[in-house]
Amino acid sequence: MKKAGIIGSGIAGLASAIHLARKGYKVQVFEQAPTYGGKLGVAHIGNYRFDLGPSLFTMPHFVEELLDAELLKKFQVIRLKTLCHYFYDHLEKPFIASGEIDKFIQEAAEYFEENPENIQKFLKKAKELYNITAPVFLENSLHKLSTYTSKTGRKGIANLWRIDMFNSMNSALEKQFNNPQLIQLFNRYATYNGSNPYKAPATLNVIPHLEFFYGAYLPIKGMRNIADIVYEQALKLGVEFYFDTTINGAEINSKHRITKLVSNKNEVFDLDMCIANIDVKLLYRQVLKAPIPKRIENAENSSSALIFYWGIKQKFPELDVHNILFSNNYKEEFEAIFDRKSLQNDPTVYINITSKQIPTDAPSYGENWFVMINAAHDTGQYTPEYLEEVRDRIIKKINGVLKVDVASLIEVEDILQPVTIASRTGSDKGSLYGSSSNNRMSAFFRQSNYSSQFKNLYFCGGSVHPGGGIPLCLLGAGILNKIIPNADS
Numbered sequence: 260m261k262k263a264g265i266i267g268s269g270i271a272g273l274a275s276a277i278h279l280a281r282k283g284y285k286v287q288v289f290e291q292a293p294t295y296g297g298k299l300g301v302a303h304i305g306n307y308r309f310d311l312g313p314s315l316f317t318m319p320h321f322v323e324e325l326l327d328a329e330l331l332k333k334f335q336v337i338r339l340k341t342l343c344h345y346f347y348d349h350l351e352k353p354f355i356a357s358g359e360i361d362k363f364i365q366e367a368a369e370y371f372e373e374n375p376e377n378i379q380k381f382l383k384k385a386k387e388l389y390n391i392t393a394p395v396f397l398e399n400s401l402h403k404l405s406t407y408t409s410k411t412g413r414k415g416i417a418n419l420w421r422i423d424m425f426n427s428m429n430s431a432l433e434k435q436f437n438n439p440q441l442i443q444l445f446n447r448y449a450t451y452n453g454s455n456p457y458k459a460p461a462t463l464n465v466i467p468h469l470e471f472f473y474g475a476y477l478p479i480k481g482m483r484n485i486a487d488i489v490y491e492q493a494l495k496l497g498v499e500f501y502f503d504t505t506i507n508g509a510e511i512n513s514k515h516r517i518t519k520l521v522s523n524k525n526e527v528f529d530l531d532m533c534i535a536n537i538d539v540k541l542l543y544r545q546v547l548k549a550p551i552p553k554r555i556e557n558a559e560n561s562s563s564a565l566i567f568y569w570g571i572k573q574k575f576p577e578l579d580v581h582n583i584l585f586s587n588n589y590k591e592e593f594e595a596i597f598d599r600k601s602l603q604n605d606p607t608v609y610i611n612i613t614s615k616q617i618p619t620d621a622p623s624y625g626e627n628w629f630v631m632i633n634a635a636h637d638t639g640q641y642t643p644e645y646l647e648e649v650r651d652r653i654i655k656k657i658n659g660v661l662k663v664d665v666a667s668l669i670e671v672e673d674i675l676q677p678v679t680i681a682s683r684t685g686s687d688k689g690s691l692y693g694s695s696s697n698n699r700m701s702a703f704f705r706q707s708n709y710s711s712q713f714k715n716l717y718f719c720g721g722s723v724h725p726g727g728g729i730p731l732c733l734l735g736a737g738i739l740n741k742i743i744p745n746a747d748s
Contacts, residue, residue: 260283260284260285260746261283261284261285261531261532261746262284262285262286262287262528262529262530262531262532263279263284263285263286263287263530263531263532263533263534264286264287264288264289264520264528264530264532264533264534265279265286265287265288265289265533265534265536266289266506266520266533266534266535266536266537266542266546267288267289267290267291267297267535267536267537267685267720268288268290268292268295268296268297268490268500268536269296269297269298269299269536269684269720269721269732270296270297270299270485270486270489270729270732270733271536271719271720271721271732271733271735271736272288272297272534272536272719272720272736273288273295273296273486273489273490273493274325274489274719274732274733274736274737275534275536275719275736275739275740276288276493276496276498277325277489277492277493277496277498278736278737278739278740278743279532279534279743280493280496280497280498281496282740282743282744282745282746283745283746283747284531284532284746285497285499286493286496286497286498286499287498287499287500287501287528287530288493288498288499288500288501289501289504289505289506289520289522289528290500290501290502290503290504291503291504291505291506291685292502292503292683293502293503294502295486295490295500295502296483296486296487296490297312297486297536297684297720298311298312298313298680298684298691298721299311299312299313299482299483299485299486299729300312300483300683301481301483302568302673304568304570304671304672304673305570305670305671306570306621306622306625306671307568307570307620307621307622307625307627307670307671308481308613308617308619308620308621308627309568309620309627309629309673310481310482310483310611310613310629311566311568311675312482313482313728313729314482314581314611314613314629314631315451315470315475315581316336316475316476316477316478316482316485316729317469317470317473317474317475317476317729317730318469318473318729318730319336319476321729321730321733321734321737322334322485322488322489322729322733325489325492325733326488326489326492327492327495330488330491330492330495333488334478334484334488335478335479335480336476336477336478336479337476337477337478337479337616338358338474338475338476339358339474339475339476339477339580339581339616340357340358340359341355341356341357341358341579341580341581342356342357342358342363342470342471342475342581343356343579343581343582343583344356344577344578344579344581344582344583345444345582345583345585346582346583346584346585346660347440347585348585348587348659348660349587350440353577353582354366354367354370354371354440354444355579356444358470358474358475360382360471360472363378363471364378364379364382367441371436371438371440371441372438373436373437373438373441377435377436377437378436378441380435381432381435381436381445381464381467382467382468382471384464385464385465385466385467385468385471386468386472388423388462388464388465388468389465389468389469389472392462392465396725397725397731397734398734398737398738399738399741423460423461423462423464424460424461424462425460426460426461427456427457427458427459427460427461428445428446428448428449428456428457428459428460428461428463428464429442429446429456429457429590430461431461431464432445432446432456432461432464440585443585443589445464445467446589447583447607448463448464448466448467449463449466449696450562450633451466451728452466452561452692452695452696452726452727452728452731453561453562453563453633453690453691453692453695453696453727454561454562454692454695454696454697455593455596455597455695455697456589456593457590457593457594458593458597458697458698459695459696459697460696460698463696469730475581477580477613477616477617479616479617480617481613481617481620482613485729501522501526504522504523504524504526505522505523505545506520506521506522506523506545506546507521507522507523507545507546508520508521508546508548509521509533509546509547509548510527511547511713514714515712515713515714516713516714516715517530517533517713517715517716518530520533520546530715531715532715532717532743533713533715533716533717534716534717534718534719534739535716535717535718535719535720536718536719536720537685537720538684538685538686538687538693538720538721538722539551539555539693539706539718539722539723540555540556540687540722541685541687542718543555547713549712552706555694555705555706558693558694558695558705559597559694559695559697559698560636560687560688560690560693560694560695561636561690561691561692561693561694561695561696561727562596562597562633562634562635562636562690562691562692562695563633563634563635563636563637563676563677563680563686563688563689563690563691564631564632564633564634564675564677564680564691565631565632565634565646565649565674565675565676565677566629566630566631566674566675566676567628567630567631567650567653567672567673567674568627568628568629568630568671568672568673568674568675569627569628569630569665569669569670569671569672570621570622570625570627570628570669570670570671570672571621571625571626571627571628571665571668571669571670572622572624572625572668572669572670573624573625573626573668574624574625574626575612575626575661575663577661578610578612578615578626578661579612579615580611580612580613580615580616581609581611582609582610582611582612583607583608583609583610584607584608584609584610584656584657584660585607586603586605586606586607587605588603588605589607591603592605592606592607592633595635596633596634596635597635597695597697599635600635600636600638600640601635601640602632602634602635602649602652604652605652605656606632606633606649606652606653606656607632607633608630608631608632608653608656608657609630609631609632610628610629610630610631610657611628611629611631612626612627612628612629613627613629614626614627625670630653630657632649632653634649634676634677635677636677636687636688636689636690637677637678637681637688637689638688641676641677641678646674646676654666676689677689677690686721686722687722690722691721691727692721692722692726692727692728693705693706693721693722693723693726693727694722696726705722705723705724705725705726706718706722706723706724707723707724708723708724708735708738708739708742709742717739717742717743718735719732719735719736719738719739720732720735723735724738725738
């Protein structure tokens with residue numbers, strides 16, 4: 260039986276393991292951490308449960324497609340009626356974004372004093388962008404000729420002039436809307452792949468379609484349950500997992516094929532095929548011991564995040580599962596992150612509270628707050644003093660918006676910052692999505708899903724095509740499923 264070795268057990272690695280097992284391979288997954296899931300981690304701090312990484316779940320059908328009938332029944336999700344509560348400092352009440360598209364259009368038009376037809380046209384355009392770009396940029400390899408010669412590929416290429424590559428997200432939004440707060444709301448979607456809306460191409464205005472058309476969800480056991488259920492499916496298919504196992508070397512034959520992987524425990528694993536579900540830069544440095552391709556080395560890193568996990572001993576009815584406390588100067592915030600690698604005085608604060616839907620995630624008197632700001636990747640700035648300063652700014656922001664002394668309500672606390680993101684997940688400098696999408700050609704500069712240098716090496720995960728986030732990582736695994744032959748081929 261042919262063997263496939265997968266380095267890393269993030270969601271893309273887990274999904275790839277399932278695909279390959281069903282193709283007839285003996286699959287072995289090597290994970291440096293003591294458990295699976297990558298950024299989809301979980302922690303119990305005192306009486307509070309926290310999902311450590313991704314907090315928004317869209318397009319659950321990508322997970323469901325991986326599961327057999329038995330596990331599909333076990334995997335239960337809640338479709339959220341409200342997408343997010345948006346808070347603006349100078350406005351008395353937050354904007355509550357409905358998960359029903361018609362209701363959102365009506366209420367956004369009233370709140371932001373915007374023509375509802377403009378909002379409707381924008382969301383229609385986002386859907387159109389998705390239909391054009393998905394077959395070319397998301398569902399297939401950008402580096403295979405067949406992507407462009409297929410019927411759907413030819414149709415996508417013929418319509419590329421309609422995807423607004425030459426404007427920035429912000430400039431396209433300014434042409435569409437009059438209200439700066441509504442523009443800010445849609446600019447926020449650039450952060451879903453770690454980019455700057457004032458530089459990223461307007462093609463990324465496709466992202467709202469994923470929420471408004473497909474909806475926002477939460478598994479009833481929390482985000483970690485996504486990794487749990489996919490891992491369980493992999494086990495049922497006979498996939499073998501090696502935890503606390505770092506792959507730090509490879510043997511490559513004269514035909515440029517990887518024949519063996521070598522672990523930190525001096526274990527040697529034979530294989531016929533290798534799939535890398537780790538940061539592509541780490542793979543070249545640590546496993547292949549080869550120069551990083553220049554297009555990868557020189558690409559601008561995506562943003563990172565700084566997250567505080569706070570057990571709050573009070574309930575806040577004005578908050579929902581997803582909440583955004585917007586900065587008063589959004590452009591300045593992104594300039595600080597990408598140009599100065601620092602933080603402005605008034606950061607946008609995101610608060611995720613799963614106990615709103617999963618009561619057991621917090622004591623009856625409290626809430627589990629996942630408090631995040633977008634942050635620059637690590638360049639050595641994250642000293643204890645800097646982190647304390649950031650914490651103070653976040654607390655000041657929350658206090659000003661919610662009219663509360665939040666510091667006095669923190670019962671338990673932990674922190675995740677770019678340095679620890681890098682050490683735990685191998686993400687280069689703590690960047691959450693590999694390279695940013697601040698260049699209109701960035702999709703083509705990302706690592707492809709297969710290696711042109713090593714004949715049996717394939718890639719999946721957030722640092723390669725099509726990008727980071729749960730849906731794109733699962734789409735990346737799906738691309739591998741298309742291009743890797745069956746074991747008996």
